[in-house]
Every structure is written in C-alpha cells, then in structure tokens.
Amino acid sequence: MDTQNYHQYLEPVITIAKSAGAAIMQVYATDFSVKNKDDNSPLTDADLAAHHVITNALKQLAPHLPILSEESEGIDEKIRKTWSQYWLIDPLDGTREFVKRNGEFTVNIALIDQHIPVLGVVYAPVDDLLYYAVNAHGAYKQAGANPALKIHTKTLDPKRPIIAGSRSHSDEKMQRFLHNIKNHTGQVPELISMGSSLKICLVAEGQADVYPRLGPTSEWDTAAAHCILQEAGGDIVEVSGSALRYNTKRSLLNPMFFASGKGSQQWEIYL
Structure with a gap:
C-alpha cells in the first residue's frame, strides 16, 4: 500500500x-x-x-x-x-x-x-x-x-521546556521528572495538563516540547496522534531509545515513552 x-x-x-x-x-x-x-x-x-x-x-x-x-x-x-x-x-x-x-x-x-x-x-x-x-x-x-x-513541532528552549502532562494520571514518576528538570535548568518547567491524545497533539502543534508518558497506555491511545506527531516533525520514542512500534508483541500495552520534537532532547536523563 x-x-x-x-x-x-x-x-x-x-x-x-x-x-x-x-x-x-x-x-x-x-x-x-x-x-x-x-x-x-x-x-x-x-x-x-x-x-x-x-x-x-x-x-x-x-x-x-x-x-x-x-x-x-x-x-x-x-x-x-x-x-x-x-x-x-x-x-x-x-x-x-x-x-x-x-x-x-x-x-x-x-x-x-x-x-x-x-x-x-x-x-x-x-x-x-x-x-x-x-x-x-x-x-x-x-x-x-x-x-x-499545517502544524509543526517547536524548537526547544532548553532553559524553559514546556511539558504536556496527563489530566487524570499524574504520579510520582512525573513529579520526579519535573523536579529533575528544575534541578538541571534552574527553572520550574511549565506544565500543561490535558486529557486524551490531545497531549501528543499539543507537541505536534508546537504548544509543548514533550509529553512524557511514564505509566501504561494502550496502542490505540497513541497511534493516531503518533502519525500526526511524526508528520509534524516529531516522534514517540520509548525510554530505552527505540522508536515506538505497533502490533509487535503479545501485549497491546505501550512501554513508557516520550512524545517530542525529533532530536529535541535526551529526556530520559531526567527520569
């Protein structure tokens, strides 16, 4: 096709x-x-x-x-x-x-x-x-x-990253991630809380730099917005560094990932 x-x-x-x-x-x-x-x-x-x-x-x-x-x-x-x-x-x-x-x-x-x-x-x-x-x-x-x-991902300002976060699923890992960014940059990162796949769309349209998903999601939660993000210049990458792929394993759960502008940052250093 x-x-x-x-x-x-x-x-x-x-x-x-x-x-x-x-x-x-x-x-x-x-x-x-x-x-x-x-x-x-x-x-x-x-x-x-x-x-x-x-x-x-x-x-x-x-x-x-x-x-x-x-x-x-x-x-x-x-x-x-x-x-x-x-x-x-x-x-x-x-x-x-x-x-x-x-x-x-x-x-x-x-x-x-x-x-x-x-x-x-x-x-x-x-x-x-x-x-x-x-x-x-x-x-x-x-x-x-x-x-x-037409939408595009934004250029990262490393001193002032903008983070998209879940409206309903904030947890200790996310709080630690934000705390580590603050320690590294000296600035409190801006957090935009949003529900659903709109978080990935925020990154795609340049309203946020990254959406760190540090808990479980399913493949149907991310696939549509993943395509949009890729075409806007970004990608979804597992915390291991591998690109997120679909229907490759028994489980339909995604691993933890970062949805961000392509090459914008090694976000895993803040975990």
Whole structure:
C-alpha cells in the first residue's frame, strides 16, 4: 500500500470520526451512566456508540482491512501477527475526561502499515477540533469551519521546556521528572495538563516540547496522534531509545515513552 493509497482514506476517515463525535455528543447531553471494565477503567454508552459507528463505516470503506478497537472483543495474537495493514482505533479516548465533562476527549482512528501509523485522525467533538496526517503529506489542525493549518513541532528552549502532562494520571514518576528538570535548568518547567491524545497533539502543534508518558497506555491511545506527531516533525520514542512500534508483541500495552520534537532532547536523563 503506497502513500497515495493511504491518502484516499483521509477524507472518509475524517467524516467517520466526526460521525462518531456526533454519537458521543448525543450521550454527553444526557444523564449517562458509567460502568467499570475488568481493568477498572470507565465505560459509557458513548464508547460503545462511537465504536459501532466507526467499525461499521470502516468495514464499508475497506472491507479487506482488519479493525482493532479498544471496545472490540480480544483478538488472538496469532491472528494479529498476520496483519500487515489494519485500522487501530480508540472510539472515545479520555473516557475519564468525558465523565468529568471537561471536553478533553477524542476520537482516534489510525491506519497501521508494517507496525507504523501511516494515517491518523484525532477529533475532539466538544470543540469541533480536528488533527490529521497522512504519511509524507504533513500534519494539519482544523478548528471548526476554519481553514486547515499545517502544524509543526517547536524548537526547544532548553532553559524553559514546556511539558504536556496527563489530566487524570499524574504520579510520582512525573513529579520526579519535573523536579529533575528544575534541578538541571534552574527553572520550574511549565506544565500543561490535558486529557486524551490531545497531549501528543499539543507537541505536534508546537504548544509543548514533550509529553512524557511514564505509566501504561494502550496502542490505540497513541497511534493516531503518533502519525500526526511524526508528520509534524516529531516522534514517540520509548525510554530505552527505540522508536515506538505497533502490533509487535503479545501485549497491546505501550512501554513508557516520550512524545517530542525529533532530536529535541535526551529526556530520559531526567527520569
């Protein structure tokens, strides 16, 4: 599948993401209930509604491509291993933010080819905010009906790094990371707290230098925004220094990582 073939999916996937966003907003306007999944993460009718919208539409768009969704039944690793291309989706990324009604949740749809995200769409329905990218075609941000703007990662000011952090998952490792930056630079780093994959998008559009994820995430949490970040000039790198890849192991959990502008800093020295 060449880059031209990737690009043919972009407009339909944007439409699908917005349709899923509309389904989410219908639930958002109600007095919805919250269940807990086996891993104690929250689940709402909005997660399931968006899942059905996306999977049904993707099956029509590209019947030959498998779909891996957070809300789908577990797919055996032996089957996944045979996939060279597939859709990787999080129908509602940031369910905790959805429950808190702070608007910081997204629809994430990615196309994976040979373990790399080659198309990514992230849509935040509350603000009608869209980020998207296709391999070798750049990364873009579109707010409402305004024209789409090309986005790029920023040049790091080593004396004043800007850190994107989780709204719901701050922990001791993150506090130590920030403390070590302060000790190294003599300055208190600026911290922008945000939910969902919007943190990676902040780095992609140059509003933050790095998003350190020092706890568990799943592959569907990062894939769409990962493509956007790569096309904006950055990348996601494991703390070991290896590039983050998809569907390479039994678990679908990501290791700890840094999402940053490419070559901006060896962030692991602050761990």
